[in-house]
Amino acid sequence: MTSAVLCGLGTWVPPAVVPNASIAARLGTSEEWIHGRTGIRQRHVVEAGMATSDLAVEAGQRALKSADTDTVDALVLATTTPDRPCPATAPGVAHRLGLDRCAAFDVNAVCTGFLYGLASGTGLIASGVAERVLVVGADTFSTIVDPDCRATAAIFGDGAGAVVLRAGDADEPGALGPFDLGSDGQDADLIMVPAGGSRQRSTREPAPPGAEFFTMAGKAVFRKAIFQMAGSAQALLRRAGLGLADIDRFVIHQANARIINGVADMLGQPVAKFVRNIDQVGNTAAASVPLALASAAGNGELVAGQRVLLGAFGGGLTWGSTVLRWPDIEAG
Amino acid sequence: MSTTVLDRLSEILVGYFGVEEHEVTPDATFAALDLDSLAIVEFALVLEKEFGVVIAEDAVTPRARVADALALLSAKGVGQDG
Numbered sequence: 001m002t003s004a005v006l007c008g009l010g011t012w013v014p015p016a017v018v019p020n021a022s023i024a025a026r027l028g029t030s031e032e033w034i035h036g037r038t039g040i041r042q043r044h045v046v047e048a049g050m051a052t053s054d055l056a057v058e059a060g061q062r063a064l065k066s067a068d069t070d071t072v073d074a075l076v077l078a079t080t081t082p083d084r085p086c087p088a089t090a091p092g093v094a095h096r097l098g099l100d101r102c103a104a105f106d107v108n109a110v111c112t113g114f115l116y117g118l119a120s121g122t123g124l125i126a127s128g129v130a131e132r133v134l135v136v137g138a139d140t141f142s143t144i145v146d147p148d149c150r151a152t153a154a155i156f157g158d159g160a161g162a163v164v165l166r167a168g169d170a171d172e173p174g175a176l177g178p179f180d181l182g183s184d185g186q187d188a189d190l191i192m193v194p195a196g197g198s199r200q201r202s203t204r205e206p207a208p209p210g211a212e213f214f215t216m217a218g219k220a221v222f223r224k225a226i227f228q229m230a231g232s233a234q235a236l237l238r239r240a241g242l243g244l245a246d247i248d249r250f251v252i253h254q255a256n257a258r259i260i261n262g263v264a265d266m267l268g269q270p271v272a273k274f275v276r277n278i279d280q281v282g283n284t285a286a287a288s289v290p291l292a293l294a295s296a297a298g299n300g301e302l303v304a305g306q307r308v309l310l311g312a313f314g315g316g317l318t319w320g321s322t323v324l325r326w327p328d329i330e331a332g
Numbered sequence: 333m334s335t336t337v338l339d340r341l342s343e344i345l346v347g348y349f350g351v352e353e354h355e356v357t358p359d360a361t362f363a364a365l366d367l368d369s370l371a372i373v374e375f376a377l378v379l380e381k382e383f384g385v386v387i388a389e390d391a392v393t394p395r396a397r398v399a400d401a402l403a404l405l406s407a408k409g410v411g412q413d414g
Contacts, residue, residue, distance in 0.1 A: 219366040222350025227374055262348050 003175040004122035004133070005168035006324060008067025010332040011294040012058035013044040013159040013281060020154070027150040034154045035279075039257020043157025043282030045142040051083040055160035056093045056138035059290075062332030063134060064097065067164035073130035074103040076120045078113030078137040078286040080315070081144060082106060085196070093136065103130070109183075110191060111253050111314025113137055113286030114161070118310070118322060119179045121165045136162040137286035144193060146213035155256065156214075157282030161290020173304065174327030180236040181320040187224070190217045191315030225255055226262035228319040229311045233267060236309070236321040244269055247323070248306035251296065253313055254278035254288045263311075275301055288312070294331045304328040337402055337411035344378050358399035362392065369394055383410045 019042040020031035027034075035041055046055070056077055064070055075097075077090035090104035103124075109116035114137035121133035138160035145152040168175060193214050194200065195207030229252055237243060250273055252263060257278055264271040277295035284291055289310055296302035304326055311321040338358070345351040351365045362372055372394060376387040379401070385408040392401055405411065 219350040220368075220371070223348060223371055223374065226348050258347070258350075265347060 001170075002126055002128070002167050003170040003172070003177065004125040004165040005172050006163050006174040006176060006327055007166050007329060008063045008065070008069070008164035008332075009162070009290065009294055009297065009329060010059050010062025010064070010066050011159070011161040011287070011291050012055055012062065013157075013284075013291070014046045014050060014055065016045050016047055017042050018045050023153060026148065027154055029150060029154070037258070038155055039260075039276070039278050040155065040282045041279045044159060046140050046158050050140070052079050052081050052138050052140045052160075053083050053089050053093050053096070055140065055158065055287075056089065056136045056162070057096045059138065059160035059162040059287075060093060060097050060134055060136055063136075063162035063164050066329055066332040067166070069132065069164060070098065072099055072102055072132040072134045072164065074121070074124050074133045075099060076105060076107055076117045076133060076135045078107045078109065078117035078135070079139055080108055080110045080113065080285055081140045097134075099134070109314060109316060109318040109320075111255065111283070111285050111288060112312040112316065112318040112320050113314065114289045115179075115310060115312045115320030115322065116181065116318065117286070118163070118165070118176060119181055119320065122176050122179070125165060125167050131167045133165045134162060135165060136160060137288070137290055139285035139287055141214065141283075141285055144212075144214040146210065149213070151218050152214055152216055155283045157284050159281055159284035159287040159291050161287045161294060163290060173325045174329070176322050176324050178236065178239045179320065179322045180232045180239060182228075182232065182318070184317045187220070187317045188315075190220050190224070190317065191215075222256070222259060224317060225253075225259045225313045226266060228317070229253070229263045229313045229321075230266040232313075232319045232321040233263075233309055233311050236323060240323055242307075242323065246307055247273070247309045249296065249302050249308040250274045250311065251289055251292050251302070251308055252311040254281070254292055255283050255313065285314070297326070297331045302326055337405055338398070340382065341398060341401060344375070344382065348378060349375065356398060358402065359397055361395055361397050363394035367394060379405065383408075385410060
């Protein structure tokens with residue numbers, strides 16, 4: 001069967017940086033408390049008028065350049081913060097990238113979005129629908145978090161990451177798979193934006209004040225993130241016929257440094273095998289995994305030939321994992 | 333009751349369950365620490381792995397206190413030789 005091979009990587013974060021010092025007083029806490037609890041020192045945020053698509057276009061351009069191509073057959077955009085509720089953000093991104101007429105759609109799996117996007121792109125290639133797919137993870141959570149909520153405002157940042165997948169062989173460096181994907185809608189309320197969807201709008205009443213903000217049940221999410229990412233990694237390895245010792249690098253969702261440590265502990269793996277860039281960008285939702293990949297590829301933590309496990313967990317609840325040998329590419 | 337076991341329980345609750353260190357006291361119930369029945373099943377699995385003991389599914393409930401979990405572990409011989 002045809003495999004999807006990762007052949008280009010590009011990322012972009014908006015230039016405006018918000019260090020802990022700028023938000024600590026407003027949140028009634030300190031720089032060190034935020035860093036100690038989350039591992040985050042700063043995050044990037046969009047300026048007024050900037051939208052998720054603007055970040056996606058920047059990352060997409062860099063990924064296409066990294067893959068040395070200017071055409072794809074499909075664009076999959078993972079986001080929870082689309083430019084508008086309707087239509088999907090992906091077609092506009094495709095247009096601005098000069099990818100006119102290619103298939104383009106959004107995927108919403110919150111912080112697992114990039115993994116779901118990779119699986120969608122892999123499926124399009126395996127089924128022969130597309131030869132080449134641009135998968136983008138882009139989010140601007142600064143537009144949906146309550147700026148006065150310590151549990152979310154201190155954690156989330158904005159950013160975008162993109163990869164190009166092409167049809168190839170399973171034994172090539174960069175070949176993705178297998179995948180482990182899952183969901184548990186019983187816990188849908190743990191991570192959500194209460195207002196703005198059909199459930200609230202069908203009441204024909206204005207939403208209660210604050211209901212437009214993103215909410216997250218801290219402790220339950222913390223625990224489920226650790227258990228599900230560790231469980232998904234183990235399920236994936238069983239499916240792939242690999243052991244934990246076969247994995248050189250773990251690049252998992254940068255939700256919180258303590259969650260990354262928890263996953264490492266639970267898997268009995270040294271934390272040094274787990275890539276982290278959360279101190280610089282915070283939790284960037286669907287952009288988190290590609291931003292961490294680019295960071296690790298850039299500082300030499302991730303080199304061609306290493307076997308890397310990608311994993312994520314997010315609202316839905318959703319989770320996912322996949323594995324690849326890191327290809328010899330120049331990230332943009 | 334061994335302080336060492338309480339410390340280890342605290343590490344598990346803080347590291348895997350997002351509990352704040354200052355919340356872990358012998359009198360705190362698991363419900364007060366935001367551990368529901370599913371979380372307690374996971375907690376019991378971690379304890380089994382950590383201490384090498386088998387814990388029955390209904391041995392710890394959300395209404396149980398941290399001290400009850402310590403007593404349960406102690407009854408299974410955990411912490412008595414170290």
